[in-house]
Amino acid sequence: MSFRFNSQAFEDNSFNEKIREKLTQALNSSSSDSRSPKVTKTTMGEGSTSKKDSGSGGKSRKFDILKSGITVSKVNFPTTPQLEILDLDISAQPRSLVKGICKISCKDAMLQIQTEVEANLLLVYSECSPSFATPNMICNDSFTIPITMVFSEIRLEAITNIFVKHSGIGISFNDVNLDFKFDCSMKILQSTIERRLKNSMHHLFKEVLPSVIFSMSQSLFLSEAARNQEMHNESRGDSRPSPRVVLEESDLQELSPANMLRLSTLISSRQTLSLHGTVLNVPSTIPGCLERQNLHRFNSRIPSLSNYYASYKEEEKSRQVEVKKSVGSSVPLPHTSFAANPNLLPVRTLQEGAYDLPTITGIQNRIFERSTDENERPRRRKLKIKMSGRKQQPQAPKEEEPKQAEQQPETEPQQQRLLPTPEIPSREQASTPVDIDPTVSTPDSPDTEITSPKPLSIRNPILSDVEKMDSEDASAKSFVAPLKLPVSITSKYFNYPADHISAQTPRRYSPQRINWEDALFNTSELSNLRTSLYSPIARGSLLNPTKERPDRGRILDNRRLSFVGLNFKGGKWGDDDDPPPYSG
Amino acid sequence: MSFDIHWSNLESDTRLNESIKNHLNTYLESISLPSYVCNLRILDFSLGKTAPNITLREISDPLDELYRGLNEDEPDSITPSPNDIQFLVEVEYKGDLLVTLAADLVLNYPSDNFMTLPVKLTISNVGLHSLCLVAHLSKHLLISFLCDISDVDLDGNESLLDPKGHVLSPRRSLERISIIRNMKIETEIGQQHSGEGSVLRSVGRLEQFLLEIFKDLLRKEVSWPSWIELDFNDDNEEDLQQSKDTPTTANTGTTTTN
Numbered sequence: 001m002s003f004r005f006n007s008q009a010f011e012d013n014s015f016n017e018k019i020r021e022k023l024t025q026a027l028n029s030s031s032s033d034s035r036s037p038k039v040t041k042t043t044m045g046e047g048s049t050s051k052k053d054s055g056s057g058g059k060s061r062k063f064d065i066l067k068s069g070i071t072v073s074k075v076n077f078p079t080t081p082q083l084e085i086l087d088l089d090i091s092a093q094p095r096s097l098v099k100g101i102c103k104i105s106c107k108d109a110m111l112q113i114q115t116e117v118e119a120n121l122l123l124v125y126s127e128c129s130p131s132f133a134t135p136n137m138i139c140n141d142s143f144t145i146p147i148t149m150v151f152s153e154i155r156l157e158a159i160t161n162i163f164v165k166h167s168g169i170g171i172s173f174n175d176v177n178l179d180f181k182f183d184c185s186m187k188i189l190q191s192t193i194e195r196r197l198k199n200s201m202h203h204l205f206k207e208v209l210p211s212v213i214f215s216m217s218q219s220l221f222l223s224e225a226a227r228n229q230e231m232h233n234e235s236r237g238d239s240r241p242s243p244r245v246v247l248e249e250s251d252l253q254e255l256s257p258a259n260m261l262r263l264s265t266l267i268s269s270r271q272t273l274s275l276h277g278t279v280l281n282v283p284s285t286i287p288g289c290l291e292r293q294n295l296h297r298f299n300s301r302i303p304s305l306s307n308y309y310a311s312y313k314e315e316e317k318s319r320q321v322e323v324k325k326s327v328g329s330s331v332p333l334p335h336t337s338f339a340a341n342p343n344l345l346p347v348r349t350l351q352e353g354a355y356d357l358p359t360i361t362g363i364q365n366r367i368f369e370r371s372t373d374e375n376e377r378p379r380r381r382k383l384k385i386k387m388s389g390r391k392q393q394p395q396a397p398k399e400e401e402p403k404q405a406e407q408q409p410e411t412e413p414q415q416q417r418l419l420p421t422p423e424i425p426s427r428e429q430a431s432t433p434v435d436i437d438p439t440v441s442t443p444d445s446p447d448t449e450i451t452s453p454k455p456l457s458i459r460n461p462i463l464s465d466v467e468k469m470d471s472e473d474a475s476a477k478s479f480v481a482p483l484k485l486p487v488s489i490t491s492k493y494f495n496y497p498a499d500h501i502s503a504q505t506p507r508r509y510s511p512q513r514i515n516w517e518d519a520l521f522n523t524s525e526l527s528n529l530r531t532s533l534y535s536p537i538a539r540g541s542l543l544n545p546t547k548e549r550p551d552r553g554r555i556l557d558n559r560r561l562s563f564v565g566l567n568f569k570g571g572k573w574g575d576d577d578d579p580p581p582y583s584g
Numbered sequence: 585m586s587f588d589i590h591w592s593n594l595e596s597d598t599r600l601n602e603s604i605k606n607h608l609n610t611y612l613e614s615i616s617l618p619s620y621v622c623n624l625r626i627l628d629f630s631l632g633k634t635a636p637n638i639t640l641r642e643i644s645d646p647l648d649e650l651y652r653g654l655n656e657d658e659p660d661s662i663t664p665s666p667n668d669i670q671f672l673v674e675v676e677y678k679g680d681l682l683v684t685l686a687a688d689l690v691l692n693y694p695s696d697n698f699m700t701l702p703v704k705l706t707i708s709n710v711g712l713h714s715l716c717l718v719a720h721l722s723k724h725l726l727i728s729f730l731c732d733i734s735d736v737d738l739d740g741n742e743s744l745l746d747p748k749g750h751v752l753s754p755r756r757s758l759e760r761i762s763i764i765r766n767m768k769i770e771t772e773i774g775q776q777h778s779g780e781g782s783v784l785r786s787v788g789r790l791e792q793f794l795l796e797i798f799k800d801l802l803r804k805e806v807s808w809p810s811w812i813e814l815d816f817n818d819d820n821e822e823d824l825q826q827s828k829d830t831p832t833t834a835n836t837g838t839t840t841t842n
Contacts, residue, residue: 002701002702002773002774002775002776002782002783002784003699003700003701003774004688004699004700004701004702004775005698005699005700006695006697006698006699006700009695009698014695015694015695015698018694018695019694022694083699084774084782085701085773085774085782085784086782086784087784088773088784088787088789088790089787089789090787090789090790090793091789216693299758302758304758305731306734313734342732342739342758342759342762343731343732343758343759343760343761344731344732344733344734344739345715345731345732345733345734346733346734347733347734347735350641350674350715350733357642357644357647357672358647360715360730360731361647361649361730361808361809363731364730364731364760364761364807364808364809365808365809367758367759367760368760368808368809371758371759371760378809378810378811379804379805379810380653380810380811380812380813381805381812381813382813382815383812383813383814383815384815384817385725385814385815385816
């Protein structure tokens with residue numbers, strides 16, 4: 001049993017009581033609900049009557065032989081049921097979150113149900129027959145029979161699939177093994193009801209239980225659902241007409257004939273495998289559209305650390321080629337050349353001191369801007385560190401731990417390794433001369449261009465409250481001493497003029513929309529790129545894609561390139577669907 | 585490597601792991617968890633036998649962006665002063681840190697605490713190799729991870745043909761940084777009860793899911809252009825003065841040579 005049940009609940013009868021209440025509630029609510037009378041009655045073994053009901057067509061009143069509600073008078077689970085988890089799958093997709101396979105088994109359960117049945121069917125019939133029906137029957141006397149049904153020694157074993165979704169819990173029973181003893185207070189009816197019960201069990205597990213469980217689980221998700229509903233209503237308040245899906249003739253007139261022509265050419269070339277005629281009309285001429293086979297070329301021009309310092313990456317490339325050779329298949333692996341191209345700073349740039357700090361931060365800023373929403377600001381948490389006297393100092397290493405956990409509440413503690421670094425630069429170390437390549441820190445002019453405007457940071461007021469609380473907590477335990485350097489060194493090693501701070505610039509993608517398409521397609525460099533991107537076969541470069549490597553700086557000069565195919569939300573077309581390959 | 589770290593000193597201290605574990609557990613007890621999680625605790629903690637590798641790459645004036653970032657939400661603006669300094673540090677760790685976490689997932693239906701599912705996570709094999717920026721400007725200490733550094737041990741151990749892997753997965757945009765490049769999470773779901781029942785081990789999708797969440801969190805919080813700011817501004821100036829006088833005792837017995 002992988003799930004542990006609270007045995008207390010089973011011992012003190014509280015579980016039985018709860019279940020009894022819930023069952024009574026569920027049975028009565030659905031029996032009063034005219035849309036699903038079948039559900040209740042089938043469970044009760046009265047399926048046949050309900051079928052008659054739908055046939056009788058009594059519109060004014062429901063044909064119902066039940067005189068009273070259904071009462072679940074006794075429930076008993078003497079032993080704890082068992083729930084075992086057999087498989088688990090998590091997908092981060094919004095629709096279904098967790099999928100699990102479970103085995104349920106329970107033994108010796110008991111269930112007692114009481115209700116009252118009107119045995120005078122004539123009365124029931126005449127009550128719901130229309131008033132003009134003749135002859136009038138004399139059937140005034142009601143004959144109510146109380147019925148008690150006891151299900152005992154219920155033994156259930158089932159394999160279930162459970163889906164936890166946004167809206168609730170879905171469950172399906174696959175391999176049901178059910179056995180019980182049935183006892184009815186009306187001995188005459190016992191065999192009939194029992195037979196019908198057994199027949200309807202399939203229906204119970206296929207439809208009734210899943211729907212009951214789903215509706216029960218919705219109460220768990222209710223708050224969230226209500227919130228969603230509210231949001232939905234709000235968005236409806238805009239009274240914007242929903243986009244039409246059906247293409248009518250009038251719609252077709254609005255579609256651009258040119259695009260339709262391109263699409264049809266594309267389709268025909270896909271079908272015939274002929275490339276003639278597609279040279280001008282391939283999807284590449286549709287703005288922002290890129291063919292997958294050209295993706296690597298596109299990727300190699302994206303401003304990323306790997307591309308910018310591409311010339312330092314030789315060894316790794318050759319290693320990749322080796323891997324490819326060792327795979328030894330004749331099947332080309334085009335994926336390797338472009339897909340696995342993470343944003344890494346080649347280690348050689350560090351060793352040779354060829355890196356440039358503003359370039360790195362510039363590239364990282366731009367990747368951040370591109371990968372996040374326009375309004376998202378970088379998180380810059382602030383932790384107040386209080387100095388707490390000398391007493392704590394000897395314990396500093398140990399006291400460090402709680403503070404770090406504080407910063408990342410739900411993360412695992414290996415992060416501890418990350419944060420002690422601020423303490424390392426101490427006075428002796430800083431005063432030792434460090435070998436710095438003077439070229440490193442001097443920004444050369446083309447590179448300063450890419451130091452793109454820094455996103456503004458807005459601190460969430462709620463968050464900062466939490467932080468304050470956290471930091472107060474932390475302050476009691478933690479101690480980090482400030483750095484203090486002798487002033488004399490600083491002038492020796494600092495190359496930057498320290499007195500200019502440029503005014504803060506807003507994020508580049510400002511609200512006013514740029515007509516970027518025009519700007520893009522009129523530039524000659526871009527059209528060069530486009531021809532090289534979209535007609536690889538003509539240039540024969542498809543065969544050795546790794547050969548072309550952008551020279552340093554070129555990527556960054558062509559700043560506008562980052563618009564092509566990226567999720568630039570200000571574009572005229574494709575409001576919701578981001579064009580490939582970059583999504584938000 | 586700029587810093588000699590006497591990791592063996594840590595290893596020899598047998599009580600250290602235990603006390604770290606206790607501290608973390610005390611902390612975990614103090615935080616408020618959502619209703620469906622309880623009993624979050626650390627079962628096992630070990631710092632491992634491998635020391636991190638820390639290399640100082642550059643000392644310079646802090647970047648302008650840092651000032652700009654700080655001045656955005658500070659009423660009193662911070663101006664560059666000759667005391668401000670910035671370190672560019674290469675951090676590398678491929679060690680055998682081991683943490684075992686356990687928690688119970690709770691179903692509070694139909695009654696409170698009705699059903700629990702024990703979950704155990706073992707985290708090991710952590711690998712990171714990044715460039716880190718540490719800046720100190722007028723009593724503010726800023727820490728930010730700039731970028732990852734290519735590393736033969738950490739890159740490219742992904743199977744090329746794994747359909748769920750990075751290589752073939754569709755619609756994946758370029759990630760800025762991942763900080764934790766390598767991390768093994770072993771899951772264990774369920775608990776045997778008097779020899780009955782099965783325990784679900786190594787749920788691949790779950791492990792992947794957790795790892796992604798963790799990476800995302802780090803990326804959001806501490807990687808450039810985000811940073812963590814430690815504010816040393818204190819009302820009690822006396823204390824501050826005192827601690828300035830005493831040289832910083834570096835964490836974990838680190839001595840600094842160059």
